[in-house]
Amino acid sequence: MRLRSAFATTTLLGFPVAWLVVFFVVPIAIVALYSFDVYTLFPEQHGFTLAAWRGFFHSSVYLGLFWKSVKMSLIVSVVVVLLAYPVAYYLALSGTKRKYVLLLILIAPFLTSYLLRVLAWKVILGNNGVFNSFLVWTGIRSADHPVSQLLYSRFAVMLVLAYVWVPFVALPIFVSLDTLDRRLLEAASDLGASRLQGFLRVTLPLSLPGVAAGFLFVFIPTVGEFVTPSLVGGTSGYMYGNQIADLFSTGFPDWETGSVLALFLLGVVAVLTLVFSRFTQMREAP
């Protein structure tokens, strides 16, 4: 409906859209210009080339690092969805009266500082940290043989990322299960389906959009993660995002290659988002 004498649509949309065009779209376009050497960090080597892109696709180091990050991120996303699903199922379908209170308890840690939650694990996992000193103190292990390589490992990165994202993933899964029409399950049961059959053929398919959304919510931020690996990952937990950050750091900057790495990541994420959102919408349609 169009209200008489109301603000014009362009007035309303003008500011937010202009803000995002100037400070979001244009900066990404500038990254693209750098990746083609139209802009360079050192102005003397100007001109359009595909050198940085060619170098990227021929580099086993960068692509290897990308696949390593994808693998770590996939494992984290799958584990997190598997942990969150039963919890969301319990809250949405067990008929508990306090489901929103319990949901808030579950999600609250996600709303506290990300960096500080990573810090907590750094304190826990260190060689002389809380976990190892607890084992020594209680006599489970001798002081000379701590459980080493807890911190600064691929395991530490994946553990911390899973810890950080579990509460958030429970949310979309909860929403998809909470809006499920229970009469469908009753109908399935009346027609002779067991609870397991009802789950596999009614509940699970109807909750897949929530699962897909949750999966994407974890995968996107973790595949480009660089903060957690730099704090708890050491060399074996080094991820693609760390490589990008290092190419822009003060040591040996290579903004052209860094721009290629960043755009490649952005492209992969954009394709995933489009595919998943199509999938989610298809499922939601009756």
Add this chain to the structure above:
Amino acid sequence: MDVALSRNGRRVLRAFFVLLVVFLYAPIAILLLFSFNDSPVPAFPLSGFTTQWYRDFAANPDLKGALGTSAIVAALSSAAAVFLGVLAAIALVRRRFPAKPAASALLLAPLVIPYIVFGISLLLFFHATGVPRSLLTVVIGHIVITLPYTILVLVPRLTQIDVNLEEAAYDLGAGPFRTFGWVVLPLIVPAVLSAFLIAFTTSFDEYAVASFVVGTRQTFPIYLYSALRFPSRLPQVIAVAVVVMVASLLVVVGAEIGRRIAERRLGTITPS
């Protein structure tokens, strides 16, 4: 018979829920425990009770300065993000225009961009335009990041409000500003506040983007990250971690409860 869960199934799932909550809160509890431990190294056995680390942190000007800086950055960026978010949400809910899918895709796009990519994009943008890195550049970046969150909070609330209320205001001769200020705004105040809080906490905690565009004055996450490299500062950092985490938990939980209560009251004058 319950069609979703057997009695044993419910027990198993409840136990699983409790275990997961323990897993989520244990690290926070461990920080709390060691923030009062009388030893510069956080390890067992506990060596006695002290409030020294809290006093150290209260006496550390850099740390307090960084907290203040982050508060300013978060207040500025979330105020701007909420302002832009209200405009965008009204357009998306109340207007029909052909480019709506494209506009909403653009407005929500910052939700899915990896922060490292956005961080370096801003770095190159400010480099190319010759803008020096400062707190202002951090604020600009945080407005982009938090804008979609404010829209996601405001849109559902706006869709609940009966458009006839606005029609009536126009019929009675109110202009667009008066209609917004006297009719729409009072009804969306709870959502505006919770959008502000979400934007504020996001900005206050944001490290990835800020690390690329921050100038010489450090925000709290930037300070924290650099402090983590010095073991001698660890106990203080743990103390401040406890303070920040408890404060943000209280604010978030309080805000959510407040919003529910307020919207239940306001809800009586809107159709459901």
